[in-house]
Amino acid sequence: MKAKVYVTLKPGVLDPQGKAIQHSVELLGYEGIADVRQGKYFEIALDGSADEARARETAEALARDVLSNPIIEDFRVEVEA
């Protein structure tokens, strides 16, 4: 089983890295890019001892307590069998 955790900056939190990427992308000639926000992605392999609900619980706790900083970031968890 695998948990995928996406950590993104909360709306409104300045993302200078995203802005720099957007700027470069525009310099390359890509059109129609309104905004770029940079986030983080984690893949967590689970050893299969927990069912999907427990695995989700664990991954969400991990995302909340370690992988994200709730002051500036949101997270989303997906669990795959």
Place this chain on the structure above:
Amino acid sequence: MKFGVIVFPGSNCDHDAYHVISKHVGQPVDFIWHRDTDLSDYDAVIIPGGFSYGDYLRAGALARFSPVMASVREFADRGGFVLGICNGFQILCEAGLLPGALIRNRDLHFICRHVRVRVETTETPFTTTLRAGDVLSLPVAHAEGNYVCDDETFEELAREDRIVFRYCEAGGELSEESNVNGSRDSIAGICSRARNVLGMMPHPERACEDLLGSSDGSGVFRSLTSTLAAL
């Protein structure tokens, strides 16, 4: 009075802090390895600058789980003085000992130069010998020093007089340009509600000798020692 300087893997201003306490403040000081948990010998603990755990995940995020940090929390709860400088400030925020967070500098660059900061309050153990409005020249060296917090936290900090330092011009005025990293309201340092924990991005320990360009940082250590001496 005895000082401790906490050393995480990746701390690199630990020796600067040790040097200032031993040579300038003239008090006993120990390095405390991040796996140690006994802080009972110390009156003040410094969490130094650097790149604890290589800044992996977020600056300060992993140091917060080091065994010593539970002891630092207890030490602070008992009223012990904690000074977090640069990465130390980031660690204190990640650990929840101070509110808010430090994100990437507004202009993305790692900023390494002397800046001006204005003393906003003398009602902390770290600023008693300074005067409100004093302008200090202190070095900064960081990529993630942009202080952010929600409106509620900001109002609380302002109401409780917990903003200790603000980036400013040489004359003390606040401006967009002098706010080097884009911090909310030019915040360079804040203290805890009980006022015994201070986090600041500028490095007072690197500014205690005129030879290094400024000795303005010595006021922070002078204040701390005079507070401790009066206890």
